[in-house]
Amino acid sequence: MSILIMSDTHGLIREVKQVVARHAADQIFHCGDFCVDHSREPFRSMHLVKGNCDTAKDVPAERKTEWNDLRIFQTHGHLFGVKSSLLRLHYRAEEVGANVVLFGHSHFPVCGVERGILFLNPGSLQLPRGFDVPTYAVLEQTNVTDQEVKVTVVFYNHQGDKVKQLGGNYSLRR
Numbered sequence: 001m002s003i004l005i006m007s008d009t010h011g012l013i014r015e016v017k018q019v020v021a022r023h024a025a026d027q028i029f030h031c032g033d034f035c036v037d038h039s040r041e042p043f044r045s046m047h048l049v050k051g052n053c054d055t056a057k058d059v060p061a062e063r064k065t066e067w068n069d070l071r072i073f074q075t076h077g078h079l080f081g082v083k084s085s086l087l088r089l090h091y092r093a094e095e096v097g098a099n100v101v102l103f104g105h106s107h108f109p110v111c112g113v114e115r116g117i118l119f120l121n122p123g124s125l126q127l128p129r130g131f132d133v134p135t136y137a138v139l140e141q142t143n144v145t146d147q148e149v150k151v152t153v154v155f156y157n158h159q160g161d162k163v164k165q166l167g168g169n170y171s172l173r174r
Contacts, residue, residue, distance in 0.1 A: 002140040003067060007031035007076075007104025008124035010053065015125055015158060017042050019136055022160050027067060031104035031122065032076030051076040051104065064096055068141045069149045069174065073098035077105035077121070086119055093117050099149065099172040100139070109135045109166050111153050116173030118151065125158055134158040137167065149174055 004025035009016050010033055020028060020042045032051025034043055038059060050059040062075040073093050080089040083106050093101045100118045108130040109123035123135030135155050143150040148171045155166035 001026050001068065002138050003072075004028045004136070004138055005031065005102055005120060005122045006125055006136040007102075007122050008033045008051070008107050008126060009035070010124075010126040011035045012126055013040075019125065019156075019158075019160075022156075023138055025138065027065075029065075029072070029074055029102050031074060031102050032078075033104060047074060049074050049076055052078040062092075064098065069144045070100050070141060070151070070172070071096075071098045072100045072102060074102040077103035082106055082121075086114070089119070090114060090117070093119075099174070100151075106130075109137070109155055109163075111137070111155070111167055111170075113170050113172065116148075116171075118153075118170050118172050120153060122155070133163070135163055135166070142169070144174070147174055148172060 002025050004023050028046040030046045030048050032049045033053045048059050050061050065072045073096050107124035110121040122137040125134045128134050137155050140152045142152050152169050153167040155163040
């Protein structure tokens with residue numbers, strides 16, 4: 001059981017469809033700047049948040065989703081200043097009780113745990129910054145105990161090849 005995470009596709013449709021078809025994910029999260037009509041497939045079936053380049057009035061700026069033992073907070077990131085610091089985003093994650101934060105905006109892939117919360121930016125499928133190739137991510141819950149949830153994050157390039165220097169295994173607060 002896994003979730004597919006992407007962000008900053010900036011108008012790509014064919015490539016997004018290819019990524020979705022490549023993975024049998026339980027749910028799909030897009031962290032904003034999709035920049036297309038979100039009522040069409042494959043965007044219609046995604047958990048979407050509005051990015052700074054999106055115009056859809058009916059897409060929220062942030063979203064909280066529970067999946068298995070994960071409490072996921074999703075936002076684009078521009079309203080939290082993620083290009084300079086994750087501190088405001090961390091405060092919001094604590095406020096809503098999240099143990100996973102999905103965000104975009106910087107176009108730079110990020111994956112790490114701080115105080116039991118996983119912060120994951122899948123990078124950009126359209127315009128990568130600070131990294132050589134376009135990326136997206138897949139998160140899988142692998143184990144759960146009374147104290148923690150274990151997850152594995154795998155990053156892929158736009159062609160579906162694993163990006164070995166990103167991702168890993170993480171323990172999160174329950």
